[in-house]
Amino acid sequence: xxxxxxxxxxxxxxxxxxxxxxxxxxxxxxxxxxxxxxxxxxxxxxxxxxxxxxxxxxxxxxxxxxxxxxxxxxxxxxxxxxxxxxxxxxxxxxxxxxxxxxxxxxxxxxxxxxxxxxxxxxxxxxxxxxxxxxxxxxxxxxxxxxxxxxxxxxxxxxxxxxxxxxxxxxxxxxxxxxxxxxxxxxxxxxxxxxxxxxxxxxxxxxxxxxxxxxxxxxxxxxxxxxxxxxxxxxxxxxxxxxxxxxxxxxxxxxxxxxxxxxxxxxxxxxxxxxxxxxxxxxxxxxxxxxxxxxxxxxxxxxxxxxxxxxxxx
Numbered sequence: 406x407x408x409x410x411x412x413x414x415x416x417x418x419x420x421x422x423x424x425x426x427x428x429x430x431x432x433x434x435x436x437x438x439x440x441x442x443x444x445x446x447x448x449x450x451x452x453x454x455x456x457x458x459x460x461x462x463x464x465x466x467x468x469x470x471x472x473x474x475x476x477x478x479x480x481x482x483x484x485x486x487x488x489x490x491x492x493x494x495x496x497x498x499x500x501x502x503x504x505x506x507x508x509x510x511x512x513x514x515x516x517x518x519x520x521x522x523x524x525x526x527x528x529x530x531x532x533x534x535x536x537x538x539x540x541x542x543x544x545x546x547x548x549x550x551x552x553x554x555x556x557x558x559x560x561x562x563x564x565x566x567x568x569x570x571x572x573x574x575x576x577x578x579x580x581x582x583x584x585x586x587x588x589x590x591x592x593x594x595x596x597x598x599x600x601x602x603x604x605x606x607x608x609x610x611x612x613x614x615x616x617x618x619x620x621x622x623x624x625x626x627x628x629x630x631x632x633x634x635x636x637x638x639x640x641x642x643x644x645x646x647x648x649x650x651x652x653x654x655x656x657x658x659x660x661x662x663x664x665x666x667x668x669x670x671x672x673x674x675x676x677x678x679x680x681x682x683x684x685x686x687x688x689x690x691x692x693x694x695x696x697x698x699x700x701x702x703x704x705x706x707x708x709x710x711x712x713x714x715x716x717x718x
Contacts, residue, residue, distance in 0.1 A: 442479030464520035478566040485513040486578030499706035507717035527580040549585040569595040600708035604662040605676040616661040644673040645701035
């Protein structure tokens with residue numbers, strides 16, 4: 406009667422030890438040297454349509470990209486996830502100057518409202534009805550699993566040698582990114598940047614989705630293992646010092662969201678504080694970081710420029 410619980414406990418302890426050795430630091434993961442390597446045969450702006458992921462073959466994604474003139478096959482790649490306006494192209498255009506200066510390749514997939522409602526976009530299609538945590542989908546149907554196949558196709562298109570990419574999400578895009586940080590177990594993302602999210606899914610397994618993680622993973626061991634994977638990721642929560650308007654457009658006001666604070670600035674701090682507290686209670690190493698962008702409000706360009714300069718100084 407005591408063998409199975411003991412085995413589960415030993416399995417969890419071994420898992421925690423292995424991951425703690427793999428993820429020893431909360432600093433950004435090292436990016437490749439962008440001036441080394443072979444010059445790429447393509448640069449400037451372009452786009453392509455992607456439908457190569459079998460679970461979403463009927464939902465094509467338009468992808469816009471920008472490649473600096475000095476880019477090589479070693480130049481880092483950053484994905485940009487747009488906000489609720491689904492303005493992938495304009496977000497990319499606003500960050501071209503920063504990308505050229507820092508020599509980073511940008512790619513911005515557009516998750517259109519035609520194929521991706523808020524449940525499929527902001528709530529990552531974890532449930533058929535994410536607002537009520539009803540109908541848990543298979544892991545392969547969670548929408549952030551689109552990114553790796555897009556990355557592989559893009560790498561092949563431009564003949565890049567990158568094996569990892571950085572991920573930036575702004576506003577509703579930060580909803581997508583921070584939930585991916587909590588739930589992803591297979592991607593090739595190096596650094597996660599959640600910028601100016603309106604509200605958060607907390608890393609709390611006692612609160613139901615979409616405000617917590619209670620009803621996603623079955624056993625306590627599975628929940629602890631996923632928390633360890635999540636807390637070990639290089640996750641940067643960034644918010645503007647002026648993003649403090651409680652009446653800002655599209656800002657959610659429910660009992661659960663308002664418990665996180667009245668505005669995006671307060672909610673970002675609450676999210677990090679909850680993560681820190683839960684990691685301490687669980688004795689799990691914590692690699693998340695919060696940074697306030699001075700004199701910036703709710704601006705995709707302002708937050709994106711900061712993220713690029715932070716990762717590629």
